[in-house]
Amino acid sequence: MPDLLIELFSEEIPARMQRRAADDLKARVTDGLVEAGLTYAGAVAHCTPRRLALSVQGLSGESPTTTEERKGPRVDAPEKALEGFLRSTGLAKDDLTIADDKKGQVYMARITRAGRPALAIVAEVLEGVIRNFPWPKSMRWGAGSLRWVRPLRSILCILTREDGAEVVALDVDGIVAGDTTEGHRFMAPGRFAVTSFDDYEAKLKRAKVVLSSEERAEAIWQDATNQAFAAGLEVVEDAGLLAEVAGLVEWPVVLMGEIGADFLGLPPEVLQTSMKEHQKFFSVRDKTGAIVRFVTVANRETADDGATILDGNNRVLSARLADAKFFWENDLRVAKAGMETWTEALANVTFHAKLGSQAERIERIAALARELAPAVGADPDLAERAARLAKADLSSEMVYEFPELQGLMGRYYAEAAGEDPAVARAAEEHYSPLGPSDNVPTAPVSVAVALADKLDTLAGFWAIDEKPTGSKDPYALRRAALGVIRLVLENQFEGSMIEMLRLAAAKAFSADMLTSVRYIFDANEDMDIAPFEQAFSEPSGWKDEELAVRYESAIADYSSYGSSPAEYVLQRGRSLHDPDGTVADLLTFFHDRLKQHLRSEDVRHDVIDAVLTGDRTDDLANVTARARALNGFLGTEDGENLIQGYKRAKNILDQAEAADGVEYSYGADPKLAETDEERALFAALAPATPAIEAALAAEDYPAAMAALAGLRAPIDAFFEAVQINADNAILRRNRLNLLSEIVRLCQGIADLGRISA
Amino acid sequence: MTRAETPQSFQEIILRLQTYWAGKGCAVLQPYDMEVGAGTFHPATTLRALGGNPWAAAYVQPSRRPTDGRYGENPNRLQHYYQYQVLIKPSPPDLQELYLGSLDAIGIDTEIHDIRFVEDDWESPTLGAWGLGWEVWCDGMEVSQFTYFQQVGGHDCHPVSGELTYGLERLAMYVLDVDHVMDMPFNDPSAPIPLTYGDVFRQTEEEYARWNFDTADTAVLLDHFEEAERHCAEILARPAEDPKTGKRIVMAHPAYDQCIKASHIFNLLDARGVISVTERQAYIGRVRALAKACADAFVETRAGGWQGDAA
Structure with a gap:
C-alpha cells in the first residue's frame, strides 16, 4: 500500500487561514480519492506560512475493476435505437449478448470499467482540488488565470512504495508536480528532493522549517514561559495570539525584551493591547500583575543571537508606546479636570441623524437610568452620574486609537477623576453583556446604566422604524434585546417591561421629533425654534396635549413649503399619538428574543408559547420562571399524563359549553358525586386547590406544578370510570363544573392548550 | 552576495x-x-x-x-x-x-x-x-x-x-x-x-x-471639486476622433488629472473638518466614479491595450 505526500508551496499564506486550509485540503483530497474507488488508512494535514502539506498513509494502489450489466433495446427495435445504445456503452454489436425479457428478446451489454492506478486518480483529484479550493479570498498573479491565496509556486506530489517514490504526473497551468521543495526562506535557501513523508518532515527540519503548527506553537509557548520563569515572571496567556504567531514563522525563535521604564505606568490593558494589536507581542507580567516585558517571536536565528532583531522590535515598540503614553497623559489631564471637554465633544458626534447626537443620547440614558434605579436597587443620583460619564471615554485619544478599550478606559478615567467607585465600575460594565458568553453586570448602578443604554437604543430605532429585518441587524438590536433579557433574568429583576419601554420610548420619540424639527428650521432660518426645542427636550414633552396641538398646526404651516422633511415630521407627529403600538411591538420583539434564549436552555418551543399567551407577559422574569417550571413538569410522567387529562377535560367542556350556550363555572358540589372515582377527585381537589392557588400567588411555580402533579392519578381514574355526559342533567352539570375547575387550575400557570401532545 | x-x-x-x-x-x-x-x-x-x-x-x-x-x-x-x-x-x-x-x-x-x-x-x-x-x-x-x-x-x-x-x-x-x-x-x-x-x-x-487645517478656503475648494468633477466628465464625453487631426485620441490622461485633483481637494476638505461622516462616503463615491470613468477610457487607448483598428 503506497503512501501519498502532497505539498502546495506558495508565497506567504495569511496566518488566520492556514489551519482551515490544511483541513480543507485533507477533506477534499481524501473525499476525492474515496469517491474514485481508492481506500486509505489515515491522513494528516499540516500548514506553515508557505506551505500546505498532506500525508495520506496506506492508499490502495489502484481502484477496483467494476462491471455493470445494462439492458438495451429489443432485438426487433429500429436500427437507430441500437446505434444509440452502442454509442452510450462504447461497445460494438458483437460485444452484446441477447437475453429474454418479458417483452421479448433484448440486447444486453456488459460494461467493464477497468481499475485505474492511484497515480492517475491522485493527479486528477489534486488538480480538481487546487482549481476549486475554498479560500476565503483568492487571487490571480502574473499572466495566468489560476487562483490561489497568494501565488502558488510549486507542487510536490509523490507516491511512496517500498521500492521507492514516484512523482505523480501533474501539470497545473505550467506548475509541474515534482518531488522537491524548499526550506526556510533565509536560513536554508535552495530546493531538495524527498522520498516520503518522514523524509520530508526530517529534511524540512534540517532546512529550518518546523512542519507542524502545533509543534511550533508548543515550542513558542515552552520557550516563552521558560524565559519568563527564569526572570521570575509569567507570560500572559493568549491562545489566539499564539496560534496567529505560530502561523507567521517556520522556525520560531523566542526573544524577550524589556519595556522601557517610561511606559511602566501605563495601565496593563493598554500595554497589552498596543503590543498585541500592532506588534503581535506577548505580554509578560511580574508577581504584582504589572506588565514589564514582552515576548516577540522571530522567524530565524542570527549570528548575534537575535540582538539586532530585538533592538529593532524595541525601537518600534517604544514608538508605539510613546504614542500610547502621550494619549494616556493627555487623557488623564482631561479626566482630572472633570471630563467636560469629552462630554461636550460628544455633542458634535452624531449618534444617528434622526436620533440626535451622542450627547443628547446620553441625556436620555441618564434620565432613564435615574428612573430605573429604584427598581434595580441603585442610588438614582449615582445611576444618573454614571450614565453621564459612561461614554465620555469615547472622546478620549486612547479609545480613538484602540476602540476595543472603550469602557475600560472609562473606568480608569472616572477613577482618576475621583468619581464614586460604582460610577467608575459602571463605565466599564455598562456595555455588558455583549454576547451570550459575556458576563452580566450585577452591581446595581452598572445594571441601571446597562439597561438604560440598551433600552434607549431599542426604543430609539423602533421610534424611527429601523427595526432588524431578516439577517440585517446593522445596529445589533437583537443583541441589545438579549442583553436586556439577561440583565433582567440574571439579576432576578421583576418588573413590567412595558413600563420600562414606555419610559424609553417617550424619550426616543422626543429625540426623533427634536431632530426633525431642527431639520426643518435649518431649512427655514427665519423661524423660531426655541419653543419647540424646549418642548421636545423635555423627555415627556410629547405627552403635553396643548403642545401636540401647537406642534401640528405649526407643522401644517411648514408643510406648505412642500418640503419632504415637513411631511416626515407631520407623520411622526401623528405617530406620537400611538406610542403604545410601538411599545407593544417592542415587547413582541423581546418575546422572540426570550424564546431564542430559553430554547438554548432546552425549554420547549410550545411551553414558551403557552406561557406567553395570557397575562403578565411583560414581566420577563416571571414568564421565564413559569416556562422553566412548566418545562420541568412536562418532562415527568405525571406532567405528560396530566396534559392529556387537561386536554380531555377542556375538549368535553368546550363542546358542552358551545352546545348548551352556557359557561360551566359555578363550582361543583361534592355532595353530587356518585362514584368512588368522582369522590376521590373531589377529595384530592379539596387540599390541592388552595395549595396550587397559594403557590401561584407566591410565584412558586415549581410548588404549583408539584401540587398539580398530585391530581394526575385521580383525574386519570375519573375519566376512566365516569361518564361526564350523564343522562341526569344535574349530574352532568355538576361534572362539567368539576371539569371547569380542573381546567382553571391547570391554566393557572400557562395556556396548556398550546402544549403539543 | x-x-x-x-x-x-x-x-x-x-x-x-x-x-x-x-x-x-x-x-x-x-x-x-x-x-x-x-x-x-x-x-x-x-x-x-x-x-x-x-x-x-x-x-x-x-x-x-x-x-x-x-x-x-x-x-x-x-x-x-x-x-x-x-x-x-x-x-x-x-x-x-x-x-x-x-x-x-x-x-x-x-x-x-x-x-x-x-x-x-x-x-x-x-x-x-x-x-x-x-x-x-x-x-x-x-x-x-x-x-x-x-x-x-x-x-x-x-x-x-x-x-x-x-x-x-x-x-x-x-x-x-x-x-x-x-x-x-x-x-x-x-x-x-x-x-x-x-x-x-x-x-x-x-x-x-x-x-491645511485652518486656512484653506473651503468654499473655493468645494468649487474646485465640483469643477474638476465636471471637467473630467466633459473631457471623457468628447468623441474619440479628434476633429482637427482626424486621429483617434481618447483623452484618458487629461481626464485622470481631474480625478487626481478632485481626490486631493477631497483630502484637503477632510483636513479642514468640513466633511461629515455621512458626506465622506458620498465624496469617496464621486471620486471613485471619476476613477472608473478614466479607467474605462484608458483601456480604449493604445497604451491601455486597445487594438480596435489593428485587425
Missing part, C-alpha cells in the same frame, strides 16, 4: 533604490507633477496597471496627506512625504526575491534582520481598486506594502501587476537609526553643507499644517 554598506543619508537610500530597480529592468520615471495622496495615484501605476501591455516602472512620488500634518513636531508624521513605488506587469514569479534584493541594496542585511510577509489586503475605495498581498515587516516594523493588483477602476487586472510601495522616511529612519524624522541626514553628513530632513522640510510642514 557582498553586503551593501550602510547608506549615510536619505537621498542615498533613494539613489540606491533607483539604481537597483533600474538594474532589474524598470523604467525609472520621475514623480507625477500633481498633488497626490500616494504613489499609487501616479498614472504610471493606476492607469498602466490596466490592459494587457507589459509594464515595469519605478519612481519616487511625493505624497500629501493633509490630515497627517503635525507642524513638523511629531517624530513620524508628515503631511508631505515620499513614497517609492515599483510596478511590474505581469508580476514576475520572483518578485518577492527581487524585493528582498532591494532591501539588501539599501543595507538591510537579511542575515541579521527578521523579514516577514504579514497579511495585508489593500483596498482603495477612491480608485475602485483592490489587491492581495502583505505588509513587509523588518524586525516588527512595517517597511513596505506588497500588493498583487486584482482590480483597478472597477476593471479586473489581466495580467496582474505586482506593486511595491516603500514608505521612504520610515524606512530610512530605520536604516539610518534616527528617532526623529527632522534629524535625519538628507544629504551626505560629511558634505560641505550637510542638510537634515528638517532643514529641507520643517518650514513647509509648519506652513502647510496651518494652511
Whole structure:
C-alpha cells in the first residue's frame, strides 16, 4: 500500500487561514480519492506560512475493476435505437449478448470499467482540488488565470512504495508536480528532493522549517514561559495570539525584551493591547500583575543571537508606546479636570441623524437610568452620574486609537477623576453583556446604566422604524434585546417591561421629533425654534396635549413649503399619538428574543408559547420562571399524563359549553358525586386547590406544578370510570363544573392548550 | 552576495533604490507633477496597471496627506512625504526575491534582520481598486506594502501587476537609526553643507499644517471639486476622433488629472473638518466614479491595450 505526500508551496499564506486550509485540503483530497474507488488508512494535514502539506498513509494502489450489466433495446427495435445504445456503452454489436425479457428478446451489454492506478486518480483529484479550493479570498498573479491565496509556486506530489517514490504526473497551468521543495526562506535557501513523508518532515527540519503548527506553537509557548520563569515572571496567556504567531514563522525563535521604564505606568490593558494589536507581542507580567516585558517571536536565528532583531522590535515598540503614553497623559489631564471637554465633544458626534447626537443620547440614558434605579436597587443620583460619564471615554485619544478599550478606559478615567467607585465600575460594565458568553453586570448602578443604554437604543430605532429585518441587524438590536433579557433574568429583576419601554420610548420619540424639527428650521432660518426645542427636550414633552396641538398646526404651516422633511415630521407627529403600538411591538420583539434564549436552555418551543399567551407577559422574569417550571413538569410522567387529562377535560367542556350556550363555572358540589372515582377527585381537589392557588400567588411555580402533579392519578381514574355526559342533567352539570375547575387550575400557570401532545 | 554598506543619508537610500530597480529592468520615471495622496495615484501605476501591455516602472512620488500634518513636531508624521513605488506587469514569479534584493541594496542585511510577509489586503475605495498581498515587516516594523493588483477602476487586472510601495522616511529612519524624522541626514553628513530632513522640510510642514487645517478656503475648494468633477466628465464625453487631426485620441490622461485633483481637494476638505461622516462616503463615491470613468477610457487607448483598428 503506497503512501501519498502532497505539498502546495506558495508565497506567504495569511496566518488566520492556514489551519482551515490544511483541513480543507485533507477533506477534499481524501473525499476525492474515496469517491474514485481508492481506500486509505489515515491522513494528516499540516500548514506553515508557505506551505500546505498532506500525508495520506496506506492508499490502495489502484481502484477496483467494476462491471455493470445494462439492458438495451429489443432485438426487433429500429436500427437507430441500437446505434444509440452502442454509442452510450462504447461497445460494438458483437460485444452484446441477447437475453429474454418479458417483452421479448433484448440486447444486453456488459460494461467493464477497468481499475485505474492511484497515480492517475491522485493527479486528477489534486488538480480538481487546487482549481476549486475554498479560500476565503483568492487571487490571480502574473499572466495566468489560476487562483490561489497568494501565488502558488510549486507542487510536490509523490507516491511512496517500498521500492521507492514516484512523482505523480501533474501539470497545473505550467506548475509541474515534482518531488522537491524548499526550506526556510533565509536560513536554508535552495530546493531538495524527498522520498516520503518522514523524509520530508526530517529534511524540512534540517532546512529550518518546523512542519507542524502545533509543534511550533508548543515550542513558542515552552520557550516563552521558560524565559519568563527564569526572570521570575509569567507570560500572559493568549491562545489566539499564539496560534496567529505560530502561523507567521517556520522556525520560531523566542526573544524577550524589556519595556522601557517610561511606559511602566501605563495601565496593563493598554500595554497589552498596543503590543498585541500592532506588534503581535506577548505580554509578560511580574508577581504584582504589572506588565514589564514582552515576548516577540522571530522567524530565524542570527549570528548575534537575535540582538539586532530585538533592538529593532524595541525601537518600534517604544514608538508605539510613546504614542500610547502621550494619549494616556493627555487623557488623564482631561479626566482630572472633570471630563467636560469629552462630554461636550460628544455633542458634535452624531449618534444617528434622526436620533440626535451622542450627547443628547446620553441625556436620555441618564434620565432613564435615574428612573430605573429604584427598581434595580441603585442610588438614582449615582445611576444618573454614571450614565453621564459612561461614554465620555469615547472622546478620549486612547479609545480613538484602540476602540476595543472603550469602557475600560472609562473606568480608569472616572477613577482618576475621583468619581464614586460604582460610577467608575459602571463605565466599564455598562456595555455588558455583549454576547451570550459575556458576563452580566450585577452591581446595581452598572445594571441601571446597562439597561438604560440598551433600552434607549431599542426604543430609539423602533421610534424611527429601523427595526432588524431578516439577517440585517446593522445596529445589533437583537443583541441589545438579549442583553436586556439577561440583565433582567440574571439579576432576578421583576418588573413590567412595558413600563420600562414606555419610559424609553417617550424619550426616543422626543429625540426623533427634536431632530426633525431642527431639520426643518435649518431649512427655514427665519423661524423660531426655541419653543419647540424646549418642548421636545423635555423627555415627556410629547405627552403635553396643548403642545401636540401647537406642534401640528405649526407643522401644517411648514408643510406648505412642500418640503419632504415637513411631511416626515407631520407623520411622526401623528405617530406620537400611538406610542403604545410601538411599545407593544417592542415587547413582541423581546418575546422572540426570550424564546431564542430559553430554547438554548432546552425549554420547549410550545411551553414558551403557552406561557406567553395570557397575562403578565411583560414581566420577563416571571414568564421565564413559569416556562422553566412548566418545562420541568412536562418532562415527568405525571406532567405528560396530566396534559392529556387537561386536554380531555377542556375538549368535553368546550363542546358542552358551545352546545348548551352556557359557561360551566359555578363550582361543583361534592355532595353530587356518585362514584368512588368522582369522590376521590373531589377529595384530592379539596387540599390541592388552595395549595396550587397559594403557590401561584407566591410565584412558586415549581410548588404549583408539584401540587398539580398530585391530581394526575385521580383525574386519570375519573375519566376512566365516569361518564361526564350523564343522562341526569344535574349530574352532568355538576361534572362539567368539576371539569371547569380542573381546567382553571391547570391554566393557572400557562395556556396548556398550546402544549403539543 | 557582498553586503551593501550602510547608506549615510536619505537621498542615498533613494539613489540606491533607483539604481537597483533600474538594474532589474524598470523604467525609472520621475514623480507625477500633481498633488497626490500616494504613489499609487501616479498614472504610471493606476492607469498602466490596466490592459494587457507589459509594464515595469519605478519612481519616487511625493505624497500629501493633509490630515497627517503635525507642524513638523511629531517624530513620524508628515503631511508631505515620499513614497517609492515599483510596478511590474505581469508580476514576475520572483518578485518577492527581487524585493528582498532591494532591501539588501539599501543595507538591510537579511542575515541579521527578521523579514516577514504579514497579511495585508489593500483596498482603495477612491480608485475602485483592490489587491492581495502583505505588509513587509523588518524586525516588527512595517517597511513596505506588497500588493498583487486584482482590480483597478472597477476593471479586473489581466495580467496582474505586482506593486511595491516603500514608505521612504520610515524606512530610512530605520536604516539610518534616527528617532526623529527632522534629524535625519538628507544629504551626505560629511558634505560641505550637510542638510537634515528638517532643514529641507520643517518650514513647509509648519506652513502647510496651518494652511491645511485652518486656512484653506473651503468654499473655493468645494468649487474646485465640483469643477474638476465636471471637467473630467466633459473631457471623457468628447468623441474619440479628434476633429482637427482626424486621429483617434481618447483623452484618458487629461481626464485622470481631474480625478487626481478632485481626490486631493477631497483630502484637503477632510483636513479642514468640513466633511461629515455621512458626506465622506458620498465624496469617496464621486471620486471613485471619476476613477472608473478614466479607467474605462484608458483601456480604449493604445497604451491601455486597445487594438480596435489593428485587425
